[in-house]
Amino acid sequence: MSIALVLTSPTIRTITSLQTELAERLDESGPLQIDATAVDRVDTAGLQLLAAFVRDLRAEARTVEWVGCSDALQKAAQALGLHSALCLPGTAAPGSDKN
Amino acid sequence: MDLDLAQFHSSFFEESFEALDGMEAALLGLDVGAPDPERVNSIFRVAHSIKGGAGMFGFKDVASFTHTLETLLDELRSGRMAVTRDISDKLLLSVDVMRAMLTSVQRKEAVDMQKVADLQFDLEMIVAQGAGGAAAPAAPATAAATAPAAAGNGAAAAGANGGSNAARWAIEFRALPELLLRGNDPIAIFSSLAELGKLTVVANMQAVPRLRSIDAERCYLTWTLELESDCARDQVDAAFEWAAVDCELTIKRVEAGASSAPAAVAPAAVVEAPVVAAPPVQVAAAPKVVEAAPKPVEAAVAAPAPAAASASTAQAAATPAAAGPAPKPADAKEPAKAAAAGGEHSSIRVSIEKIDELINTVGELVITQAMLSELGRKLDGSVAEQFRSGLNQLERNMRELQESVMRVRMLPISFTFSRFPRMVRDLAQRLGKQIELKMTGEQTELDKTVLEKIGDPLVHLVRNSIDHGIEAPDVRVKAGKSPTGIVHLDACHRGGHIAVEIRDDGNGLDKSRILAKARSRGLVGQNDVLTDEQVHELIFMPGFSTAEKTTDVSGRGVGMDVVRRNVKELGGKIEIASELGKGSRFIITLPLTLAIVDGQSVSVGSETYIVPLTSIVESLQLQPQSVNRLSGRGEVFSFRGDYLPIVRLHELFGIEPRATALHEGLIVVAEGDGRRIGLFVDELLGQQQVVIKSMEANYGPVDGVAGATILGDGSVALILDLSGLIRVAAGTARAA
Numbered sequence: 018m019s020i021a022l023v024l025t026s027p028t029i030r031t032i033t034s035l036q037t038e039l040a041e042r043l044d045e046s047g048p049l050q051i052d053a054t055a056v057d058r059v060d061t062a063g064l065q066l067l068a069a070f071v072r073d074l075r076a077e078a079r080t081v082e083w084v085g086c087s088d089a090l091q092k093a094a095q096a097l098g099l100h101s102a103l104c105l106p107g108t109a110a111p112g113s114d115k116n
Numbered sequence: 117m118d119l120d121l122a123q124f125h126s127s128f129f130e131e132s133f134e135a136l137d138g139m140e141a142a143l144l145g146l147d148v149g150a151p152d153p154e155r156v157n158s159i160f161r162v163a164h165s166i167k168g169g170a171g172m173f174g175f176k177d178v179a180s181f182t183h184t185l186e187t188l189l190d191e192l193r194s195g196r197m198a199v200t201r202d203i204s205d206k207l208l209l210s211v212d213v214m215r216a217m218l219t220s221v222q223r224k225e226a227v228d229m230q231k232v233a234d235l236q237f238d239l240e241m242i243v244a245q246g247a248g249g250a251a252a253p254a255a256p257a258t259a260a261a262t263a264p265a266a267a268g269n270g271a272a273a274a275g276a277n278g279g280s281n282a283a284r285w286a287i288e289f290r291a292l293p294e295l296l297l298r299g300n301d302p303i304a305i306f307s308s309l310a311e312l313g314k315l316t317v318v319a320n321m322q323a324v325p326r327l328r329s330i331d332a333e334r335c336y337l338t339w340t341l342e343l344e345s346d347c348a349r350d351q352v353d354a355a356f357e358w359a360a361v362d363c364e365l366t367i368k369r370v371e372a373g374a375s376s377a378p379a380a381v382a383p384a385a386v387v388e389a390p391v392v393a394a395p396p397v398q399v400a401a402a403p404k405v406v407e408a409a410p411k412p413v414e415a416a417v418a419a420p421a422p423a424a425a426s427a428s429t430a431q432a433a434a435t436p437a438a439a440g441p442a443p444k445p446a447d448a449k450e451p452a453k454a455a456a457a458g459g460e461h462s463s464i465r466v467s468i469e470k471i472d473e474l475i476n477t478v479g480e481l482v483i484t485q486a487m488l489s490e491l492g493r494k495l496d497g498s499v500a501e502q503f504r505s506g507l508n509q510l511e512r513n514m515r516e517l518q519e520s521v522m523r524v525r526m527l528p529i530s531f532t533f534s535r536f537p538r539m540v541r542d543l544a545q546r547l548g549k550q551i552e553l554k555m556t557g558e559q560t561e562l563d564k565t566v567l568e569k570i571g572d573p574l575v576h577l578v579r580n581s582i583d584h585g586i587e588a589p590d591v592r593v594k595a596g597k598s599p600t601g602i603v604h605l606d607a608c609h610r611g612g613h614i615a616v617e618i619r620d621d622g623n624g625l626d627k628s629r630i631l632a633k634a635r636s637r638g639l640v641g642q643n644d645v646l647t648d649e650q651v652h653e654l655i656f657m658p659g660f661s662t663a664e665k666t667t668d669v670s671g672r673g674v675g676m677d678v679v680r681r682n683v684k685e686l687g688g689k690i691e692i693a694s695e696l697g698k699g700s701r702f703i704i705t706l707p708l709t710l711a712i713v714d715g716q717s718v719s720v721g722s723e724t725y726i727v728p729l730t731s732i733v734e735s736l737q738l739q740p741q742s743v744n745r746l747s748g749r750g751e752v753f754s755f756r757g758d759y760l761p762i763v764r765l766h767e768l769f770g771i772e773p774r775a776t777a778l779h780e781g782l783i784v785v786a787e788g789d790g791r792r793i794g795l796f797v798d799e800l801l802g803q804q805q806v807v808i809k810s811m812e813a814n815y816g817p818v819d820g821v822a823g824a825t826i827l828g829d830g831s832v833a834l835i836l837d838l839s840g841l842i843r844v845a846a847g848t849a850r851a852a
Contacts, residue, residue: 026637029296029297029332029333030637032332032333033332035332036327036330036332039327040327040328043327043328058637060296060301060303061296061301061302061303061335061337062296062332062333062335064303065324065330065332065335065336065337066327066330066332068319068321068324068337069321069324069325069326069327069330070327072321072324073326073327093303095317096302096303096306096307096310096317097302097303097306097317097319097337097339098316098317098318098319098339099319099337102319102321
């Protein structure tokens with residue numbers, strides 16, 4: 018059983034440690050759960066890294082499931098047009114970015 | 117015939133924009149109810165002369181609009197109608213509309229006729245109602261007839277009147293690598309754009325490398341945005357204001373009714389974004405692409421891209437600031453004079469390059485003169501005496517010449533201040549606050565370069581004061597204050613510097629909230645005790661904001677760090693004083709000019725260095741017993757209760773010194789970045805003004821060195837940059 022990835026504050030301040038953590042997660046196998054309930058602050062650097070992460074995961078045919086997603090993250094993703102790239106809840110499939 | 121007139125277009129635009137600036141200033145000073153007749157006259161003359169020019173050059177839309185405006189102003193001038201608040205608002209709006217129209221015409225773009233027609237209708241209504249009941253019923257008919265007619269006039273407006281659909285702005289946004297590091301976040305930018313209308317954002321991830329090879333602080337994403345809004349170009353530009361230097365940006369206006377490519381591709385997969393490259397030009401239903409830009413134009417928000425059909429780009433690019441708030445060499449204090457057209461000005465326009473060349477030559481002359489003086493001292497005999505007295509005369513003249521030339525570059529700070537009355541008025545209205553703006557010391561002069569670069573930081577600070585500082589009227593009354601808040605802008609000379617102060621009587625900085633926010637973000641430990649200065653320091657951290665909700669005015673946490681960076685780049689500093697409940701003061705200290713520095717020359721071995729006088733605290737001779745050695749941290753000495761590190765300049769620069777024992781030489785206590793050090797030098801030589809020669813331009817940047825200058829004997833001396841020097845010294849101490 019995989020352990021969910023818990024995000025807190027994916028911003029440029031913590032980006033290096035986040036990158037290391039995500040890179041380790043890429044080495045695992047199987048589906049991945051992301052818990053972003055506690056995300057209170059997020060910025061473009063953070064979302065860009067997450068989007069790259071989700072893309073790389075999917076490239077290896079792994080699935081991503083968001084078990085929780087804070088408003089802050091939802092709003093920021095929508096503002097940047099990355100909602101579907103992140104496979105966030107509310108986008109049934111990539112390609113239906115809602116606005 | 118047209119060809120002959122075309123050569124006068126640029127001066128018509130230039131004069132019109134200047135006159136509009138004057139008209140705006142006059143309007144802001146117009147007393148509702150009892151206006152000064154001369155002021156109303158000067159406003160009338162602006163409208164009149166623009167109408168005349170526009171008519172002559174065949175700019176029919178402009179002429180038609182100014183005709184209506186002139187009619188209203190004539191009513192006011194003759195006293196047949198009173199100036200009301202509503203009228204003065206409408207007149208201000210007219211200034212905006214005329215600016216926008218002239219800008220469009222100048223760039224050979226379509227004029228936003230809907231806005232023009234709406235306002236023209238309002239103006240005609242005012243005239244009709246003011247002229248009495250009899251005229252009123254007829255007015256709407258006239259207006260309605262005029263509006264579409266006006267819309268049909270513009271050469272490029274043919275497609276512009278296609279119903280009431282909002283116009284679209286197609287925006288391509290590509291961040292440069294430093295964007296995120298500078299505290300600019302596209303989230304904030306796009307959010308403020310979204311407030312202007314319906315925004316569609318399409319992100320392109322193509323350039324984003326694989327996770328492992330990402331430089332995570334860099335922005336690889338690019339965006340194609342489409343904004344459905346009738347807003348003015350300025351408003352779109354404003355959203356990118358702080359990021360403009362860190363991105364490549366293309367903003368195109370797509371007229372209403374036209375379907376454009378990005379809208380069609382919006383729902384497509386983000387990962388497969390090549391569709392965004394579809395040129396918006398050849399879409400069905402003849403879209404009206406006003407600025408066809410084949411590729412992003414670097415940071416050129418205002419400059420139109422080369423359009424095949426338009427030959428006017430060079431002209432437009434030459435005056436990119438046409439509609440912007442750039443300082444104009446007209447006397448903004450006296451709009452009446454400014455309005456009275458070019459002939460009466462006793463000034464000429466000179467390009468800044470010519471002036472800089474002049475300053476440079478004078479700088480060289482100063483050096484030559486110093487060399488001659490040096491020579492004169494060595495001469496003997498009777499002729500030498502005459503020679504020296506001639507040299508003294510030369511030196512006096514030289515100093516006068518240098519000062520006069522420097523003054524040419526100096527402009528009163530009112531050029532920057534003049535944009536604030538309008539801004540404060542608009543902001544106060546938008547935020548529902550009552551604000552009185554006081555300005556003093558507007559005639560204080562400073563270097564044009566400094567003046568231009570200080571504009572944006574000041575705008576930001578004033579915005580902050582209005583949004584965060586001044587409370588809503590009811591809150592103020594409850595706190596026992598007058599409902600009207602005061603924002604005070606003040607400029608004055610202080611020593612060799614200019615101090616600009618932004619003061620408000622609002623709520624002041626809430627230290628406990630700043631501290632709580634900083635703790636929650638982990639910037640400060642839970643139990644750390646901070647001094648007031650340290651707490652104030654926190655608001656300069658990138659991305660720091662305590663605003664409860666983000667408004668389009670401020671609160672996105674973008675800015676204070678940029679403000680400080682801009683001020684520092686100018687060799688200035690910014691300080692904060694604040695008292696909770698009483699208000700805050702932001703004090704910016706700036707050098708008068710960037711070309712000359714007052715320096716203390718010091719000798720180290722055979723070399724001479726210049727220490728900027730502003731950095732020097734004092735100079736002293738040390739007794740051996742007052743020096744302590746710390747293991748691994750070098751030497752320190754006690755100075756007014758502090759221990760300051762000693763930096764031996766000869767070690768730092770690798771020079772053979774004359775004195776190595778501390779008591780044989782001197783210590784210059786100097787500060788930079790709020791830290792103090794003791795510079796150990798052989799001796800002090802003298803104080804003098806030196807002309808700064810850029811190291812970057814002539815050699816390359818050197819840490820700890822601000823520039824170089826040429827001394828009287830022809831030798832080169834380096835001018836020390838204390839902030840850099842302290843960093844370098846700290847680095848070597850750690851390495852040792």
